[in-house]
Amino acid sequence: MTAPLLTPELESAVDWMVLLSSGSVAAADRVGFERWRQSDPRHAEAWETVNAAVKNSFDALGQGGQRRAAGAVLQAPPARRRALRKMLALALAAGGLAALADRQTPLRTLTADLRTGTAERRVYTLPDGSELTLNARSAVDLDFSLGARRVLLRSGAVYVRVASDASRPFVVASADGEVQALGTVFGVAREGGASVASVIEHSVEVRADGQRRILHAGEGVRFGAGGLGQPDALLGDAAAWQSGMLVVHDEPLGAVVDALRPYRRGVIRITPAAARLRVLGAFPLDDTDKTLESLRQTLPIDVSSLGGWLVGIDLRADGAKKR
Structure with a gap:
């Protein structure tokens, strides 16, 4: 098998790993490695990536003889070290491919009943005739029975237009609580360590940590392990994603970036x-x-882009001085 192409930084990091683990390293080599690692942030990042790949590969072998034998390969003669170099390159590439695949479709949600990928919003008709819209990179499980209609929000956000059925309550549940429809249209989103309910038409009952509250059209509330927050009309815009918009009311830029990430196949990095x-x-x-x-x-801010796949956001130098 031919080793896949890696970035020049990763290629150099693999070479340094093999050399430094060979058991015959001169003092000048160690000085050269430190000079290389510190000369460019990309070098330091590549070194950390290679270290993680080696650790993960050897950890998977357990604590027995297999792991000791694998560690010994790092100190093997040059011909066998070339084989190790190829193995590391393949491991790094496999990790990169997995990361790229996850940016397209979240791997942890592949078993969900309904799901969406990156930059995808999708409308589903549920068994009772209700209409459910999933935000990008969202996933739900369904539990419809004779006595109840439950949607379990695993990640992301949902927007629901509920079909009338007085005999079966319609509930959207998340790890943070439950939202029961008392009307027709509402949204629920998972944000960090909490969830947000927003009501578009009629009303809902929100339940969390032993507390409950009725919300009406135009209102929203944050809920989670600490119970229910105060109703907030500004949170009523939390479901604006359903129409392709992000409405922000005096929110930190970090939260805005979090809302953009499900719509971008690349990576966005932002400084604190x-x-x-x-x-x-x-x-x-x-x-x-x-x-x-x-x-x-x-x-x-400065916004830099590397091929569209990696975006970096930082304060402008003049902006940092002003702050």
């Missing part, structure tokens, strides 16, 4: 300082490049 900036506005979810450019024009 930039993540604390406050944002107000409405932005299109289906054109994240346009949204990022709009944010760049209105906030003191």
Whole structure:
């Protein structure tokens, strides 16, 4: 099997790993390695990646003789070290392929009853005739019986238009609580360590940690292990994603980036300082490049892109000084 192509940084990191583990390393080699690792942040990141690949590969072998034998390969003669180099390259590439696959379709949700991939919103008709819209990178399980209609939100967000059925309550449940329909249209989203319910038409009952509250159209509430927050009209816009928009009311930029990630197949990285900036506005979810450019024009940030797959967001130098 031919070893897959890696970035130059990863190629160099693999070479250094083999050399430093060979058992015959000169002092000049160690100095050269430190000079290489510290000369560029990409080198340090590549070194950490290779270290993680080696650790994960050897950990999978357990604590017995197999693992000791694998560790000994690192100190093997040059011909066998070349084989190790190929093995590391394959392991790194496999990890990269898995990461790329997950950016397209979340691997942890493959067993869900209904799910969406990156940048995909999808409308489903449920067995009772209700209409359920899944946000990008979302997943639900269904539990419909003679006495109840339950939708378990595993990740992401749902927007539900409920079909009338007085004999069977309609409930959207998450790890944070439950939202029962008392009318027709509402949304539920998982955000960090909590969930948000937002009511578009009529009303719902929200239940969490032994507390319950009725919400009416235009209201929203955050709920979780600590119970229910206060009703907030601003949270009523939490389901604007259903129409392809992100509506932000004085939220940190980090939260805005979190909302954009399900709509981008690449990776967005943001520094802690930039993540604390406050944002107000409405932005299109289906054109994240346009949204990022709009944010760049209105906030003191630099937005850099590497082939569209890696976006970095940081405070501008002049913006950092002003703050």
